[in-house]
Amino acid sequence: MIHFDLIAPVGEILRRNARLYPEKLAFEDRRRSVSYARLDAETQALASRLLASGLKKGQAVAIFLPNSVNWVVACLAVVRAGGISVPVAIDSTEAELGYRLTDAGCSALISLPEKRPMVEYLLQRLGRPVELIEANDAIGFDTPGPRSDVFADDLDVDRPAYIVYTSGTTGQPKGVLLSTRSMLWVTSACWAPIAGMNENDVVLNTLPLYHSYALNIAVLSIIATGASEYIMEKFSTTQATELLRTGRFTFMPGVPTVFHYFLSACQESGEKLLSSVRLCVSAGAILPGPLNSDFEEFFGVPLLDGYGITETSTMVTMNWPGRWRVSGSCGLPVPGLTVRLVDPKTGHDVPAGTEGELICKGPNLMHGYHNKPAETQKAIVDGWYHTGDLAKSDANGFLTITGRLKELIIRGGQNIAPAEVEETILLDHAIMDCAVIGMPHPMLGEVPVACIVPKNAVAFDPDALLAHCKGRLSAYKVPDRVYIVAEIPRTGSGKILRVKLRESLPAA
Numbered sequence: 001m002i003h004f005d006l007i008a009p010v011g012e013i014l015r016r017n018a019r020l021y022p023e024k025l026a027f028e029d030r031r032r033s034v035s036y037a038r039l040d041a042e043t044q045a046l047a048s049r050l051l052a053s054g055l056k057k058g059q060a061v062a063i064f065l066p067n068s069v070n071w072v073v074a075c076l077a078v079v080r081a082g083g084i085s086v087p088v089a090i091d092s093t094e095a096e097l098g099y100r101l102t103d104a105g106c107s108a109l110i111s112l113p114e115k116r117p118m119v120e121y122l123l124q125r126l127g128r129p130v131e132l133i134e135a136n137d138a139i140g141f142d143t144p145g146p147r148s149d150v151f152a153d154d155l156d157v158d159r160p161a162y163i164v165y166t167s168g169t170t171g172q173p174k175g176v177l178l179s180t181r182s183m184l185w186v187t188s189a190c191w192a193p194i195a196g197m198n199e200n201d202v203v204l205n206t207l208p209l210y211h212s213y214a215l216n217i218a219v220l221s222i223i224a225t226g227a228s229e230y231i232m233e234k235f236s237t238t239q240a241t242e243l244l245r246t247g248r249f250t251f252m253p254g255v256p257t258v259f260h261y262f263l264s265a266c267q268e269s270g271e272k273l274l275s276s277v278r279l280c281v282s283a284g285a286i287l288p289g290p291l292n293s294d295f296e297e298f299f300g301v302p303l304l305d306g307y308g309i310t311e312t313s314t315m316v317t318m319n320w321p322g323r324w325r326v327s328g329s330c331g332l333p334v335p336g337l338t339v340r341l342v343d344p345k346t347g348h349d350v351p352a353g354t355e356g357e358l359i360c361k362g363p364n365l366m367h368g369y370h371n372k373p374a375e376t377q378k379a380i381v382d383g384w385y386h387t388g389d390l391a392k393s394d395a396n397g398f399l400t401i402t403g404r405l406k407e408l409i410i411r412g413g414q415n416i417a418p419a420e421v422e423e424t425i426l427l428d429h430a431i432m433d434c435a436v437i438g439m440p441h442p443m444l445g446e447v448p449v450a451c452i453v454p455k456n457a458v459a460f461d462p463d464a465l466l467a468h469c470k471g472r473l474s475a476y477k478v479p480d481r482v483y484i485v486a487e488i489p490r491t492g493s494g495k496i497l498r499v500k501l502r503e504s505l506p507a508a
Contacts, residue, residue: 001189001193001335002188002189002193002335002336003187003188003189003192003193004188005188006184006187006188006192006224006225007157007180007181007184007185007187007188007224008157008184008224009153009154009155009156009157009180010043010076010079010080010153010161010180010220010223011043011044011047011080011153011154011155012153012155013223013224014036014039014040014043014044014076014080014223015040015153017036017039017040017223017226018036018037018039018040018041020036020226021035021036021199021226022035022036022037023035023036023037024036024226024228025228026038026039026222026223026228026229027039027069027072027222027228027229027230027231028069028228028229028230028231029067029068029069029230029231029232029233030233031068031069031137031138032069032137032138032139032140033069034069034073034140036226039072039073039076039223042073042077042140042141043073043076043077043080044077044080044151045077045141046073046074046077046133046141047077047078047080047081047151047153048081048151049133049141050077050078050081050083050108050133051081051082051151053108053131054107054131055081055082055083055107055108056082056107057082057083057154057159058082058083058084058159058160059083059084059105059106059107059108060083060084060085060086060104060105060106060107060163061074061078061083061084061085061086061106061107061108061109061110062086062088062097062100062101062104062106062108062109062110063075063078063085063086063087063088063110063210064088064090064092064097064109064110064111064112064115064119065090065110065111065112065135066090066112066233066234067090067205067208067209067231067232067233067234068135068137068231068233069140069231070135070136070137070140070141071209071231072209072219072231073135073140073141074110074135074141075087075209075215075219076219076223078110079154079161079162079180080153080154081154082154082156083107083108084104084160084161084162084163085161085162085163086100086104086106086162086163086165086175087162087164087165087209087210087211087215088100088165088210089208089210089474090115090210091474091475092474093471093472093473093474094118094121094122095472096173096473096474097118097119097122098122098125098126099173100165100173100175101122101126101130102126103173103175103370103371104163104175104370106130107129107130107131108130108131108132108133109123109130109131109132109133110133110134110135111132111133111134111135112134112135112137113134113136116132116134119132120132157179157180157181157184158179158180158181159179160177160178160179160367160370161178161179161180161183162177162178162179162183162212162215163175163176163177163178163370164176164178164210164211164212164215164310166212166310166311166415172417172419172420173417173420174369174370174372174375175369175370175371175372176212176310176311176366176369176370177366177367177368177369177370178212178310178313178366178367179367180220181363182312182313182363182364182365182366183215183216183220183313183314183364184220184221184224185313185336185362185363185364186216186221186312186313186314186315186334186364187216187220187221187224187225188224189334189335189336189337189364190306190315190318190334190335191216191217191221191225192221192224192225193335194304194318194320194321194334195251195279195281195304195318195321196278196279196321197221197225197227197251198225198226198227199225199226199227200227200250201225201227201228201250201251202227202228202229202230202248202249202250202251203218203222203227203228203229203230203249203250203251203252203253204229204230204232204240204243204244204249204251204252205218205229205230205231205232205253206232206235206240206252206253206254206255206258207235207253207254207255207284208234209231211284211310211413212308212310212313212314213253213255213283213284213308213314213413214253216313216314216315217253217281217314218231218253227251230243230248230249235254235258235261237261237262237265240262241262241265241266241271241273244273244274244276244277245273247275247276248276249276249277250276250277250278250279251277251278251279251280251281252274252277252279252280252281253280253281253282253283254280254281254282255282255283255284255285255412255413256282256284256285256286256287256288256291256412256413256445257285257412257413257443257444257445259280259282259287259291259295259303260291260443261443263291263294263295263298263299266298266299267298272298272299272300273299274299274300274301277299277301278301278302279301279302279304279321280295280301280302280303280304281303281304281305281306282303282304282305282306283305283306283307283308283314283315283413284308284410284413284414285410285412285413285445286328286330286401286410286445287303287305287328287330288328289327289328292305292327292328293327302321304318304319304320304321304331305319305329305330305331306318306319306330306331307330307331307389307399307401309387309389310366311365311366311379311385311387312337312360312362312364312365312366312385313364313365313366314364315334315364316333316334316337316339316358316360316387317330317331317332317333317334317339317399318330318331318332318334319331319332320332325398326394326396326398326400328400329394329398329399329400330399330400330401331398331399332397332398332399333360333397333399334362334364336362336363336364337360337361337362337363337364338360338361338362339358339359339360339399340356340358340359340360340384341354341355341356341357341358341359341391341392341393341399342356342357342359343356343357344356344357344405352392352393352394352395353392353393353394353395354392355390355391355392355402355403356390356391356392357386357387357388357389357390357391357405358387358389358390358391358399358401359384359385359386359387360384360385360387361383361384361385365380365385366385368380388404388405388406389401389403389404389405389406390402390403390404390405407498409436409437409438409446409447409448410438410445410446411438411441411444411445411446411447411448411476412443412444412445412476413445414476416438416448416476416477418435418436418437418438418448418498419436420473420477421436421448421450421469421473421477421479422434422435422436424468424469424472424473425450425452425465425468425469427468427472428464428465428468429455430454430455430456430459430460430461430464430465431452431453431454431455431465432453432454432455433452433453433487433488434450434451434452434453434488435450435451435488435496435498435501436448436449436450436451436479437449437451437498437501437502439480439481439502439505441480447479447480447481448477448478448479448480449479449480449481449482449483449505450465450479450481450482450483451483451485451488451501451505452465452482452483452484452485453484453485453486453487453488454484457484460484462482465482466478466479466482483505485501485504488501489501489504
């Protein structure tokens, strides 16, 4: 059942594909495409350049690029050279990029010429050497630079090869250390045997590549299975519709929001555009049961839901194709992964039908949080990763996520730590106190809203506060609404009583 042959060093996979499918399309975006032979050559050339520039094994390289063929080339090249790829969202603010460069100790940064003013200013402020390598949208990395005379692929699949940042409950982003083996285990145990991904698939990727879900299913799983992929720079219902009209695509991963927007657009137009698609898969946030059934009824295409987290190289559970599925459930544990539901207070297993914290262990578990040993020890106890998520299991083992011990807000599949947003808001001197909570949203699942105690309620300007946030946070973290409240309810130890605060607000 588990496809162990798919677990191999990145360079070995690329050389194999270049030999088996030299002219076959590997990746394509709206500007350019690469065959498997070209992908092997480009990643080797960039890896050689990184080594000649002084990259040492285990050093981190930030990937600050939009979704593109260049993103894939850069990420894989870093791993082939023995480095650690650090994906950074292209819409990150200077502060967000700077934090990741510093925390990961990046020795190089791969970016675009149009980002140079921001990047050069930031690198000057960091006060330490960070090599800047730039990609050309149309031709990739064919720019002058040193090359190593002798190149040998890094073959260690167990070392940390990726640092994927995810927001923690403290608000400070944590870098999750993942290996090539842990990532490709998900391919070999989930995407290949369950979703049936193979060399005949042509994937339409709607996901941001800097997420672990996309890095896994839309980059590493593509090369491991020999599939082909079109990379959307950003999801657009209009563009997705145009692409799907070609009838090229067989497989489409996404988050629930993507499938909601796409279904709504097609129901309005009456077009059933998935005639060539054999399967859609959803992860990143809870897929509502009604959306799942409505989507499958309209398109006649299975939409499989799963539950994944960055700390387990993505997937923990997955629904299998066929009629044996439970509406609203995220499926069964991925083969090779052990899952338990425990009482958060006692640590004892709870019976079927009773809510408990989901904990898990398996070969896809992270090495830990980069430079955060205390956080790692707290999260992984006796080999079990404590997810902080609450779930129930039915008598047949199907799991349904019911809530979160952690206070993360999940907006359309994007994790938002309330404390990070609160820290940003409190930088505004007009604010006395604040709290950020998640409120339900019909399409995005939930959105952050800010509850503010201003120093001067009469002079307070909500638009100015939102502008303050937009200059310091990624767009998806910016509060959707601002409420003025008399006080922020807290416990005796100062913790925010978010449930009480949420109940006091008017319905949206």
